[in-house]
Amino acid sequence: MTSTETFYEKLKKWLDNFITGSGYTNITTGYITGELQFLVFIIILSVFFRLFSVPLAIILLIFITAFALYFAPVIKDVEKENMNDLNRVLYWMVIYFAIIIAITLWGG
Amino acid sequence: MIESISNLWSIPLLVIIPMLTAIIVNFLYDKAIKPIAISSAIIILIISIISPYGYHWFCGHPALNPETLTFTFNPNIFGYKLSLEFIFGPLQHIMIFISSLILLFCVILSTIGLTKHQGPYIALLFLLFMSSAIVIMVNDLYHLWIAVEIGSLIVVGIAAASGTSISHKAALKYGLFSAISGAGLAVSLALVLGLTGFSNISDAIMYLKQFGIGEMSTVLYIAFGFFVLSWMYAGGLAPIHPLKSEVYGASYPHGTALLQAQSKLMLVAIGIIMLRLFGMLPFVKEVMIFLSVITMMIGVIMALIQIDFRWIIAYLIISHSGFVTLGIGLGTQEGLIGGIFQAVNDIIYMTILLLCCEALFYFGGKTSTKEAYDIAKKSPFIATATILGAIAASGIPPFNGFQSEIILIQACLKEGLPEIAVLILMVSVTTFIALLRGIYRIFLKPPELQDQDNSNVDLPKVLIIGIIIFIILSIIIGIYPDIVLRFIIPVVKEVLSI
Amino acid sequence: MTEVTIQLLGFIAAAILIVVGMGGMLFLDNLIKKIIAFTLLSDGVNLLLVALAYREGGIVPILLPGMSIYDFTSRAILIFPAGIVLTNIVIGVSTTAILVALVIMLYRRYGTLKASVILKGERR
Incomplete structure (x- = not known):
């Protein structure tokens, strides 16, 4: 098993998480776009902490990005909370x- | 602003005509409703166009000049007016004009579209207009609170009027919540009244500036908290957005057009009052900016994952309310101009989209993107209009959305907040994506099964005229923004000079 | 030590009513109980306003014949909260009426008054 395959499988699994019902739907596209948008939004928001201190902003940026990728897909949770x-x-x-x-x- | 000691004739008319019409229309039968409702909507529109600027006072007096002991309107002279006060100025002129234009089309459309309970529904539309007219004209805490309370009750009524179980549930949720935050606004009013002793907002601000409140400032913070609560629920900002968007999505689309106009007016009016009353406290502007950024983000993300065109528009309305509050929260001249201008533009382009959504009802009443309808073939006009509305909403020139968003972006950059400028851009782009998903499924994608129903649908002419008028307005404001800006700039200067 | 006056007691009672009302609206599940909690909340706000306008030995703010202006201005209570309380009672009644009407409609459909059943979130 090469590393490429595992990465592909990981990606496939990640994408499968979004799919509700019969695979091909426009809901899935919405979820994937929403997930990426949410990721970018929280990254930009974490940059905001530069107003208080720059090192804090950098640490937050790394942590938030890592957490968001680890807990992906977060969009389902966002939807549930809203x-x-x-x-x-x-x-x-x-x-x-x-x-x-x-x-x-x-x-x- | 032209000042006169006598009360202005148009202000009571703008409040009483809708109220009287509501009472009369509520009791009438089908045939008599239409002429009365439409004629009074036209009268309101004419009054809002030709009215001069001025005040209406319920009690009180002009400020007393301590040196000459004569009455004066000069705001630089320290003196209390002690009045319950309505103002009709440039801001009120443009805002009331736009919402009375929407009221006219809403009333005509509901006389055509509704078969049952037409009278009470049109009465609710008039009362909704009345509450938004009061809230934008008001300069005292008492009438502000009354307008917000009446407004939220009417919103509950309009949401419930569409008669489905979803709309009843949406109405009940919003009603329960409005009960809490209405009481909160009353507490806030009581606290400000207890601190300053003045119900007139200008007087209260003058008192706070003149004497300060020292240790009692804690009370003012709590008043601010309750004020923000009512701001959030009137405009549907971040934590309330599921309830407010549900109200937007569950009402009839033409009702939603008036509802969103009312909520934008509330956001502008309450926001400016908050900025004037609490602007000198620390962290007030930051709280307002924080709320708007969260609203912008969450609204547009929730719009992306919706499957019904109505709900997509409902969440986008919420998201774009964030632009308005962001501009007001920045508190600078550019920010305020951008925020208020965005409110005007937002009302216009969302009305285009909502009227197109209303047109979909004549093609079978389904707005879900789960099924493709291929409506572009049946009605190219509606498809084109929706796409133009989407372009206007996503801030692409030469439409009006572009002009206000560019002002907002410049204001953010000037304040040293480039992140927010990036967020504004992203929200605009995502708006386009979210709308295009719906537009593609509903208008452009050919149906999977062969469509048997090829009969021509006759859209009401009023609907088409309405869409055309709002598109023309959108393009004119997009090319010549000064038409609207010359109403907004003097008001902003006056707000910031206090 | 703050002197215990009628006004202070009024404020404390109003605070208790507001907290109980808010808590009831947030935590009670029965919709009718939520509405009853709202009426408590609204009464708390009214009491706050009434206590705000209270004045030791105050008189009704109506200028009666034979009363000197100085006497009137030094003794009359703040007129404004009374007006707000009057309006708040009217608004409270109409809000309660609308909420109860909606609850009746939903009860007929669902056969229950539980907010967690009727008003639970759903995917659209």
Whole structure:
């Protein structure tokens, strides 16, 4: 078994994770595009920490990229977290509210 | 702004005509509804065009000049007005004009399309317009809160009006949530009122600037937190986006056009008020930028994985709300101009897409991309219009989306935030991808089974006229952005000068 | 040590009502209970506003004949919160009515009042 094959198999397995139903669907294309977009988005967001300190941004960048690739596909989890379940939305709202109040109180 | 001591005639008309029409239309039978509703929508449109600028005060007085003891409108002179105040200025002019244009088409389309419960539905449309008109004109906390509460109740009603179980569930979720954040806004109002003693926002800001609040600033932070909560739910920002997009997707498409116009108006109005009231606190702008970036990202990613054209548009509306709030959150002159301009453009191009979506209903009522329909062959006009709308939404010149996005990108670069500029670009590109997926499946892909139904579908002429008018508006604003910018720039300067 | 006044007690009661109402809306599963929690929340906000306007020995802010302006301005309570409370009661009633109407419709369809069953997330 050469290394190329294993890499190919890994990639195939990764792609298979996206497929729901009968393989060829436009849902699959949406999921793959969404996955890549999400990866790029969080990489850009991690770069943001350069405003606080540059080394922190570099460490975060590496960690986030590694984690996102390791836990791929994350898009399914993203979708689940953005479900229209009332309790989930309320949970996120409470978290947001706590963060906003904490940040502003801390800053003041 | 032209100032006069007497109250402006047009402001009460813009509030009372929709309200009266709603009451009358609610009780009428089918045939009488159409002329009354359409004529009052036209009257509102005319008023919004010809109205001069001015104030409407419920109580209070012009500021008293301490030296001469005469009344003055000069904002540089320190003095309280103590009034519940409505303002009709350039910003209100352009915003109310656009939303009354959408109201006119919505009303006509619903008189054509709806067969059951036409009266109450049109009444809700008028009340929705009224709440958005109030929220953009208001300059006191009391009416702001009332407009937001009424607005959210009407949104619940319009979502429930389409009558499916999905829409009832969406309405109930949004209703429960609006109950929480409406109470939150009332708490915030109470806290600001308790701190300053003024309900007029200009007075409250003047008090905070003049005397400071020292140790009590903690209370102001909590007020800010509750204010952000109501901002999030009125505009459907990040954690609320599943509920808001569900409301957009579950309503009739023409209703969604008015709903998204209302939510953009709310975002602009509440955002500017937050910037004026809390702008001097640390981390306020950062919180606003953070919320907008998350909204932009999550909205567009969720749009990518949708399979129904309506839900794709619903999530894109959420995502593009992030542009508006981003501009306001930046708090600079370019940022504010870009944000407000983006709100105007967004309303226009999303209306094009939503009216095209409405047209799909006449071809069998299915908007899912699971089945291909080949509608481009049946109606090349709708296919072309949808593609033009998609191009406008993704910020490609010569359409209007380009002009505001370029201002926003420049504002981000000037603030030293190139990452956000990159994000804006990416969201625009992804918008195009998300829309094109739907467009290809619905309009361009030939059906797998041979389509038996080749009968011609007659689209209502109003729908076609509406789409054409909004496309023309989009191109004109794209080529001559100064048409809109000359309304926005003086307002922005005034906001930042306080 | 802060002096315990009626106003302070009012604020504390309002805070308790708001927290109980918020908690009920977040954690209770029954939709009718959620709506009842909302009415508690709304009452808490009303009490906060009323307590805000309270003034020791205050009078109703209506200028009656024979009352001197100085006396009136030094004793009248803040008029504004009263107006807000009045509006909040009306808005609370209409919100409750709409929510209950929707719950009735959904109950007929699903035969249950559990939010975790009716309002659970679904793939579109």
